Amino acid sequence: MIKVVVVEDEYFVRKGIIMTTPWAKFGCEVIGEAEDGVNGEMLIEKLHPDLVLADIRMPGIDGLDMIRHLKENKVADDIEFIIISGYDEFNYAQRALKLGVKDYILKPVDITELNNTLDNISGVINSRKLKKKLEEKIDKLVDSNLANFKEYISSSGTDLKENYIERIIQYIKENYMYDINIQDAAEKLFISPSYICKLIKSKTSYTFMEYLTSFRIKKAMELLKDPEAKIYAVANSVGYKDSRYFSQVFKKHVGMTPQEYRQK
Template sequence: MYKVLIVEDEDIIRKGLVYKVDWLKYNCMVVERAVDGVDGLEKIRRLQPDIVMTDIRMPFKDGIQMLEESKPEYDYEAIIISGYSEFEYAKQAISLGVNEYLLKPIDFAELHEAIMQITAKIEEKRRLKSYEQSFHDLNVYHELLDIQHYLYRDNKTKYVMHMLEYIKNNFHKKISLQDVSDHYQVSTVYLNAKFKEETNYTFNDFLNRYRIIKAVELLRKGDMLIYEVADYVGFQDYKYFSQVFKKYTGTSPTQFLEK
């Protein structure tokens, strides 16, 4: 549902724009009305609408000023309505990225066409944004996968090789660097320093990243619920799992599944 804000100082026109348009037909809803540019600017900042329909000539602050002060920051789409004598304002509107410009008296057939064009543009922008986000997530995922390369590199000391194998074989358990330290009778400080030197990661960071790689693989298969995946990859606390997952992938497990 697209949020619409109507900014118009003439009461009769403002009401006409609200009640003479079947907004739901275009998946839109008028969330608020403003009586001038100052009022409109405040409501844009508070409501962050998807579409702003505004008159140009208004008291206190005109429509162009309102657009200049808000559009770059809130990135909404705008429809401008004005009289013939204000047509020069169209040039300024175009520079602000406004392509829908209607003259008074309003032709509602033209308005309906403008709304269709605007909603299609918004939908395309959202689709591209979703694609870009998915592409970003994919890059993050491949960045995580790069960690696995360390498991098969040969230029590692004996201890680091053992630590990587330990993570690979025991990531689903409750493990720590202290466990490795106890097993090899070598201090945790030395082990962590060697691990960081050869992998660029601390032991715990690598462990968590590897667990998230495995979690992503399981979520993609779709055979397990999120809390089951969390438990399987070594997180007993689901909330903590969600925090770590978001830290490394940029999205929550639920949002990952939705995408």
């Protein structure tokens, strides 16, 4: 839910907004109210709402100064503001715009206008929350197998095992976009599947399929940076003919679907 605080010095106006607005329709709930800018500022710092509706002219400090204080104190970085005022004055509107206020509604408050404003601003807030949630998921990748996945780098030695592992990794790099498995690699490289499995595990800590899958998903993440790339095309490019199965594998490794990852 979108958390809302209403700051308005006129009691009946404040209560009217709180009681008559269909907050639930916009995914909102009022979590607090204040009768002036000073108490409003303290309440906002305490409750950390997503949205604040504030009057301009109030006892103590006005609504715009309250917003300015909150922004200066880095309290309002993730808060959207709607100004409600009985004064249609250009300097107020100009100050509000400079403070990043989303809308400026004149009294008496028109319910239709307020509802349209809430409809628009709730979309903005929900989009921001979704983006933040996705970014948090990305941060969690630090602890995931994929985040720790490092492509094998040759030590450039002359050891026979080193030569074999290089050939296996090279085979994966050149063929990950096809439907391959360990048996295909064994036939191509003239090495037994059991030896490939033992060798790649000892050198990378991954099985053949684990390495192949991690390599594919890493490539997919790079391709998804292109906003024009289609999910099914990305899947096909990294060796998955079934885009639904690709999405399942991607989510298992990354913690979100390909679509969510691209929107982060």
